Amino acid sequence: MKPLIAGGLALMMATVLAYAQTPSSDDLNRRLIERRAVEAVIWGIPAVNTDLMRQEMLTRTPGKVGQVIYWGRPLDWHNQTLTPNPDALYFMTFFDTRNGPIVLDLPPNDTNGSFNGNIVTVWQMPLEDAGLLGVDKGAGGKFLILPPGYNGPKPDGYIALQSDTFGGYMLLRSNLKSHGDADVQAAIAYGKRMKVYSLAQAASPPATVFSDVKDTDFDSTIRYDAAFFEHLNRIIQDEPWIDRDRVMIDSLKSIGIEKGRPFAPSEAMKTVLASAAKEAGAWLAAKYDAGLPPFFSETSRWTFPAPPDVVKAYSDGFADPNAYPTDSRALAYSYAYIGIKRLGAGQFYAISIRDKAGDAFDGSKTYRLNVPANVPVAQYWSVTAYDRATHALIKNVARASRSSQIPDLKKNPDGSVDIYIGPAAPTGQETNWLPTDPARKFELMARFYAPKKEFFDKVWKLPDVERIAITTGGSTK
Structure with missing residues (x-):
């Protein structure tokens, strides 16, 4: 009997110790919130990346949604977007299809200029590539952005693109023959041939407004702090849920982000969110430091620009039902955009x-x-x-x-x-x-x-x- 008694006492003590070490409900809730906030950063970074640029435009430049901002010289350090190209002239327009389809009327390649362009949703999901080597093969054209759930007419003569978000943007790179003043001015004049207007205005489009922001300190670098969630909340409030992302509804609700409700975190919650954002940023930095797959050879220090799984997902619109590379997507949008x-x-x-x-x-x-x-x-x-x-x-x-x-x-x-x-x-x-x-x-x-x-x-x-x-x-x- 003594061994049985001793064994029973040992089991009882182990049980007591286990209960004594069990975190409190408050501690468990804090841990859950922090874990879900980390995942929210990883999941939400492409859209937050977009919103950071849009907010910089709205608060630091004269530009508005539906207009065009451009950098009237090759980019310098005043442009603090993620890994931009200083050897083309950047034109950027943010669009909103909430009130109907939007037309991006883009010029053809000719002796006066050419461009490379990309049109994306708020989540930076590519809708189409345009320009010299885009779907139009340099012919230009009228790209028609359709809002979510659109079932209206699709008039002839347009390249119709169905979006799953109301908002999005286009980056048009007007190609430079050189960095000389004359070639820069020629590239600006060519880029200004683009037009942005609603389909309802197509019969008589208003003049597109262009704002040169070359001297603006335009900073859309990712800040891994509590403010990250302010940007994420704005996306959730403004945009519809995409079916593949509905699993995030309850997760975001637990950190205070819920469609139709104000986001008003307490000071204690802000502390938890800031810690989570910092942890997510450190994880992404470590993942980036580990390196992407080499490109020119198996030992090359030059790598692919993004993880191959996210490149594939963006090319086919996440068509594979058994893959959703949110980790790879987060990595890519921690150091780049578009x-x-x-x-x-x-x-x-x-x-x-x-x-x-x-x-x-x-x-x-x-x-x-x-x-x-x-x-x-x-x-x-x-x-x-x-x-x-x-x-x-x-x-x-x-x-x-x-x-x-x-x-x-x-x-x-x-x-x-x-x-x-x-x-x-x-x-x-x-x-x-x-x-x-x-x-x-x-x-x-x-x-x-x-x-x-x-x-x-x-x-x-x-x-x-x-x-x-x-x-x-x-x-x-």
């Missing part, structure tokens, strides 16, 4: 966050990238440096990129180009220099516009970036 339906047709991007030796890029060091001759693109290639922490253009530097559009870019005897990346230009290499901030880490993105078959066949490969010692002002560093 959705591309046919990645690789009009443009392809490659990211590098480490040098050839596998070390993270350090803004106080100097590096060299050798771009081999005969880059297989029909338009241009470029290399841009971004702040590693914010994924935006590096602040307070003279230029953001180097591109094949730069006429005075120095070439080597074999036709290749050496790009020098660091805090100071090597002696005699100022035109090929891409500046960094010595106090911050950085990352690189290589862009290839209108890539050819040889690019994807890996006949041509971009080498890894190498750290070097340089000579400046007579001294070697």
Whole structure:
């Protein structure tokens, strides 16, 4: 009997200890809210990304929904969107179909200019690519954005796009022949040929309003704090539920976000939400640091621009019933924006966050990238440096990129180009220099516009970036 008694006492003590260690209902509720808030950030980041840009437009520029803002010079650090392209002129319009279909009337490619454009929903789900290598093949056209549940007429002569959200935006990149003043002005004039109006106004469209925001501090970087949920709540209030996302209804309700009700978190709730946002941001940063799949070879430090599963989902509209890559989608929209339906047709991007030796890029060091001759693109290639922490253009530097559009870019005897990346230009290499901030880490993105078959066949490969010692002002560093 003694062993049985001892065993019973041990079981009783274990049970008592287990109950003593059980969290209180308040603690359990706090943990649940924090976990659900983390998941809400991961799920909601594409739409919050959109809302951050829209709010910057509404609060910092003269622009309004249904109008067009544009940057009247190649982008510099005043534009703090996520990994933008400084080698095209950006035109951006936000639309709202709540009162009926919206027309995006886009110009054809001709001797005066061309563009690459992408039209997306609030969730940055691509509706269509437009422009030189879009669905219109450079012919331009009238893209008709239809609101959710639309069953009205679809007039002839339009490219009808069915949206599952009322809002969305288009990014039109007016292509530059060079960064010279005359070519910049020509690209602006070409971009201003686009028109935005409602279908109801199609018989006599009003003039589209354009606002140049080149000198505006436009900051839509992701802030992982309690304010993230203010943006997310705005999306929930303004937009319909998409069927695949209805599982989030109760989860969001538990953190205070519910359609038709005000979002008014207590100070204690704000503390929990801020902690959750910070944790989600740290998780995404770690996932990004782990690296995306390599592109040019199995060991290349140049990677795909986004996880392959989210690229596939965006190309087919989440058609696979057994896949919904929200984690990969969150990762992509933590460092970039816009959705591309046919990645690789009009443009392809490659990211590098480490040098050839596998070390993270350090803004106080100097590096060299050798771009081999005969880059297989029909338009241009470029290399841009971004702040590693914010994924935006590096602040307070003279230029953001180097591109094949730069006429005075120095070439080597074999036709290749050496790009020098660091805090100071090597002696005699100022035109090929891409500046960094010595106090911050950085990352690189290589862009290839209108890539050819040889690019994807890996006949041509971009080498890894190498750290070097340089000579400046007579001294070697």
